Amino acid sequence: GQDSTYKVSVRHIPELGAMICFEDVTHLEQAGQMRRDFVANVSHELRTPLTALMGFIETLRGPAKDDATARERFLAIMEREAGRMNRLVGDLLSLSRVESEERVRPKTRVDLCGLVRSTAHWLAPLAKDAEVTLTLDLPADPLEIAGDQDQLRQVLINLTENAIKYSGKGSEVTLSVTAPAYHARLRSAGTELTIRDTGAGIDPVHIPRLTERFYRVDSHRSREMGGTGLGLAIVKHIVNRHRGRLRISSTKGQGTAVSVLLPAD
Numbered sequence: 001g002q003d004s005t006y007k008v009s010v011r012h013i014p015e016l017g018a019m020i021c022f023e024d025v026t027h028l029e030q031a032g033q034m035r036r037d038f039v040a041n042v043s044h045e046l047r048t049p050l051t052a053l054m055g056f057i058e059t060l061r062g063p064a065k066d067d068a069t070a071r072e073r074f075l076a077i078m079e080r081e082a083g084r085m086n087r088l089v090g091d092l093l094s095l096s097r098v099e100s101e102e103r104v105r106p107k108t109r110v111d112l113c114g115l116v117r118s119t120a121h122w123l124a125p126l127a128k129d130a131e132v133t134l135t136l137d138l139p140a141d142p143l144e145i146a147g148d149q150d151q152l153r154q155v156l157i158n159l160t161e162n163a164i165k166y167s168g169k170g171s172e173v174t175l176s177v178t179a180p181a182y183h184a185r186l187r188s189a190g191t192e193l194t195i196r197d198t199g200a201g202i203d204p205v206h207i208p209r210l211t212e213r214f215y216r217v218d219s220h221r222s223r224e225m226g227g228t229g230l231g232l233a234i235v236k237h238i239v240n241r242h243r244g245r246l247r248i249s250s251t252k253g254q255g256t257a258v259s260v261l262l263p264a265d
């Protein structure tokens, strides 16, 4: 293809002459480029809060030395920036862990409805602060699936936090789990976990790229909300490890639904 990269080599074959070999190395080239982009992104994301911290240290040493009010204000900003770096490092570690475990089948079983209940309980204060109502829609019977409890909790937290953060005041966030049924997309029985919000929605052009590392629809808003841009990338790896399917659907002005279809075996 036009954007393909080939490694060309010439082999000499005694008696016959030469053979020219074309080897398609496009995938290697792309993997290398992705790694370089990732390192550049991480460096940039770390440098931004670091630069702010260094600037405020200077100010505290100099101009703001004797101004108690300014000092308190600057310390609060420094704390926020340090928190941002801490979250970024935490998410990078999670990402590297889930990536390395992606091919290891989870051996444990998880009570999915119980997990949804406890996560919703844990996120209730965040929802309350954001003035968002959190509703559960769960089957009456317990539902056990093969899975990694901590990782599935991470999926629930990341998706629910996004729904709360990006939908804003007065919106409704619903966490639902369907009873196991046959799903053509899995070619087997599956159960669907959906996190729905009634927020502003996402323009369809962005949807295919949301699970890319550091991809954000609105960088300013993401940063303001304390986002690292890695939440959905982490979710994607965990869903892959569980042999599930992730689907994001959204209507501008009406809201977003993110569903995770998981094998119910």
Ligand code: ADP
Pocket: 158, 162, 163, 164, 166, 167, 197, 199, 201, 202, 210, 215, 216, 217, 218, 222, 223, 226, 227, 228, 229, 230, 231, 232, 233, 256
């Ligand atoms: P972040 O740390 O920025 O939240 P994510 O990977 O979790 O990173 O999400 C990527 C982007 O997808 C967000 O920056 C936001 O623009 C968009 N997004 C995710 N969930 C929602 C949602 N429920 N409503 C609107 N936008 C969303």
